[in-house]
Amino acid sequence: MAEKSTRDREIERAGEVMREFMARAVLFQEAVAKWGGLNSTDLQCASLLMSQGPATPGELADRAGLTAGGGITTAIDRLERAGFVSRERDPNDRRRVIVTANAGAILERFGEVYGRVGARWNDYLETLSDEQIAFANELFSRAAELNRDEIERLRGQ
Template sequence: MSKKSTRDAGIERMAEVMREFMARAVLFQDAVARVGGINSTDMQAVSLLMSEGPATPGELAQRTGLTAGGAITAVVDRLERAGYVTRERDAGDRRRVIVTAQADTVLDRVGPIYGRVGQRWADYLATLTDEQIEFANELFARAAEINREEIEVLRGG
């Protein structure tokens, strides 16, 4: 019976750590959404509107992977009722509707949570060397890219 190399054991541990991180990230986002009075799918839609800008319902459906029909309409309806988004007619094409995140509402309802977590991360990152931070940035950027690519595969794109 062969012993596992230190590298093999480290790679195996990394897989465990990544699974744990991804699961905790999903559960954290769900908990934040609930504190904010919405569900996690709706919170992700608001997050995408905040980071990528306003969108038509169809564009938001593409970003989230929801269908352009009833599912995305229900998300936008719930978010509008909760005050997280507004819907306005496109000035250039009155047939189009643009959905815009209400940043003040988002920051008021969930900003303190992200601020607290951000501060905890900042405190931890202050203990790392520049090289460790550079590596962490590369690792997380690559993990995000792999996840983005796999989402496209799963969605049939």
Template sequence: MPPTSSTRRALVARNAEVMRDFMAHAVLFQDAVARSAGLNSTDLQTVGLLLSGGPATPGELAARTGLTAGGAITAVVDRLERAGFVSRSRDPDDRRRVLVTADADAIAAAVGPAYAGVTERWGAVLESLSNDELAFANDLLARAADVNRGEVERMRAR
């Protein structure tokens, strides 16, 4: 039996509350992780983008993060390089270009302990799900990430 329209409205409203709470606490958690490693949130997100997207020129990294090319991204890369989380090197295909590469081991050593608790607790949550529930959760989170990515791109285009 399909949910009544009032039930559906209530579920959609509850989803908005849950998502808002999740997003706020995810941002606060990431900030706490960054601080535990002596970084700020932007720096942590930048190394995360380098880990997931691979090495990048400063200009490409500025586009990934939404920072301005030049001063802002240079300051981030300088801080991350001083902390030992990234290195700069010449692009082997075009020696005029500089590539910024994340040091996954250094990053893991610095932030791994901060992620240990949430990894364990989230692992327990995932273990409690059936395969169908887990597949649904993966799909829902992937769709949420796509929505967020699209909205970031839309806002940056303005």
């Protein structure tokens, strides 16, 4: 059996590193949600509303991969009780409800943790060259794109 090249070993290691990163990211989000008094799905719904803007419950369910109806309604109810989202009638179609993140409340509750991690991450990024940062941005962007594609495939879209 031929010995693996350095490149082959590094590619194999890259797969291991990515699996570890993704597992730690999921566990981190679960820990943050629990620390903040939510479950991880609710925190992700709030995060999606902050990053992608207001949505109808059905749109939010699609973003989060939940079934429209009971599951998303329960998540929105919990987030609303916690003060992290609000529901308002769509001014253009009174039959529709729009869910909006209360960014101030979310940041007040979770900003401490994300701020601490962000500061540590920024300290590390300061040690990298512009080219290394550009490469890291491309790598994470591509990883997110591949994950999005696979999520859609798994959901049957």
